[in-house]
Amino acid sequence: MAVKDKKEPTKSTRKSKVAGKAKFSKETYIKWFKDMLLIRKFEEKAGQLYIQQKFGGFCHLYIGQEAIVAGTASACQKGDKHMTAYRDHGHPIALGTDPRVLMAELYGRTTGCSKGKGGSMHFFDKEVNFAGGHGIVGAQIAMGAGLAFAEKYNETDNVAFVSMGDGAVRQGALHETFNMAMNWKLPVVFIIENNNYAMGTSVERTTNVTDLSQIGASYEMPSKSVNGMSPEAVHEAIEEAASRGRRGDGPTLLDIRTYRYKGHSMSDPQKYRTKDEVAEWMEQDPIEHCKSVVLENKWLDDKGIKEIEDWVKKEVKESVEFAENSPYPEAKELYEDVYVEENYPFIVEY
Numbered sequence: 001m002a003v004k005d006k007k008e009p010t011k012s013t014r015k016s017k018v019a020g021k022a023k024f025s026k027e028t029y030i031k032w033f034k035d036m037l038l039i040r041k042f043e044e045k046a047g048q049l050y051i052q053q054k055f056g057g058f059c060h061l062y063i064g065q066e067a068i069v070a071g072t073a074s075a076c077q078k079g080d081k082h083m084t085a086y087r088d089h090g091h092p093i094a095l096g097t098d099p100r101v102l103m104a105e106l107y108g109r110t111t112g113c114s115k116g117k118g119g120s121m122h123f124f125d126k127e128v129n130f131a132g133g134h135g136i137v138g139a140q141i142a143m144g145a146g147l148a149f150a151e152k153y154n155e156t157d158n159v160a161f162v163s164m165g166d167g168a169v170r171q172g173a174l175h176e177t178f179n180m181a182m183n184w185k186l187p188v189v190f191i192i193e194n195n196n197y198a199m200g201t202s203v204e205r206t207t208n209v210t211d212l213s214q215i216g217a218s219y220e221m222p223s224k225s226v227n228g229m230s231p232e233a234v235h236e237a238i239e240e241a242a243s244r245g246r247r248g249d250g251p252t253l254l255d256i257r258t259y260r261y262k263g264h265s266m267s268d269p270q271k272y273r274t275k276d277e278v279a280e281w282m283e284q285d286p287i288e289h290c291k292s293v294v295l296e297n298k299w300l301d302d303k304g305i306k307e308i309e310d311w312v313k314k315e316v317k318e319s320v321e322f323a324e325n326s327p328y329p330e331a332k333e334l335y336e337d338v339y340v341e342e343n344y345p346f347i348v349e350y
């Protein structure tokens with residue numbers, strides 16, 4: 001049965017102190033701050049470059065949602081698998097991918113993580129077990145369960161983390177997947193990155209069940225709503241869900257409530273929400289929260305914070321330089337990395 005986290009931010013209760021008592025180690029808070037700041041600045045630069053027409057296609061920024069991937073990355077183990085939708089820039093950064101190859105992918109260069117063939121929506125990095133970046137809404141839900149099935153079949157203790165937006169939960173494949181995942185007790189954690197809007201349509205306009213954690217109830221899937229603006233809350237929820245999967249007890253559904261500060265994509269005028277609403281959510285910014293915890297506990301001083309900020313600035317700058325100095329793919333690359341099975345029955349000779 002769905003369990004409601006009473007600390008989860010709602011329209012009437014989402015204001016909170018930026019800083020608070022440290023629940024985790026010095027190293028964890030500094031890493032959270034460093035990783036989330038790198039994601040934020042990478043995304044801000046990506047947005048600027050897109051406007052300058054340095055690269056094309058679609059571009060969906062993760063600004064505001066960084067605590068979800070930060071808390072997930074700190075709570076998972078090395079062999080765990082990760083899959084998400086097309087708002088996929090933050091996930092590989094949190095898992096350890098070099099931002100240079102990600103920026104090169106945005107630019108469509110051969111040095112990109114998908115050899116310049118995927119662009120913004122199709123980041124992949126096998127080295128950190130990031131299985132994409134997928135452009136078809138909801139497709140990753142079933143495919144992610146497939147990753148979990150493989151882990152169970154191979155008798156590992158790894159878990160698959162499958163992220164989706166609140167709009168993707170309307171896809172029929174979700175229900176088929178939930179049924180199979182519970183029936184087979186797959187080690188999978190389904191993460192709803194609930195930023196309140198499916199493109200420009202609010203959750204309230206798409207369903208009368210606004211607590212999305214309740215979707216798991218009919219499958220008797222353990223479910224919970226989580227404060228997605230808090231890396232601590234995300235870490236704890238992910239750790240609990242992952243432990244359940246590793247024990248062989250099956251899936252968990254987490255409705256992680258967050259907020260994107262920017263539009264759905266770069267072409268979104270955001271007329272469906274007010275500036276006051278955005279500003280209210282920004283009051284509990286997870287990056288500022290971690291920075292305040294680090295300073296209040298005297299783990300770093302202003303100089304130490306400045307050193308991290310300078311390092312992040314340097315990483316983003318070098319990522320752009322790396323991308324712009326990398327070559328475009330040659331025409332023959334169109335025929336590389338394409339699945340072909342010789343003498344397959346459907347091949348017809350004329």
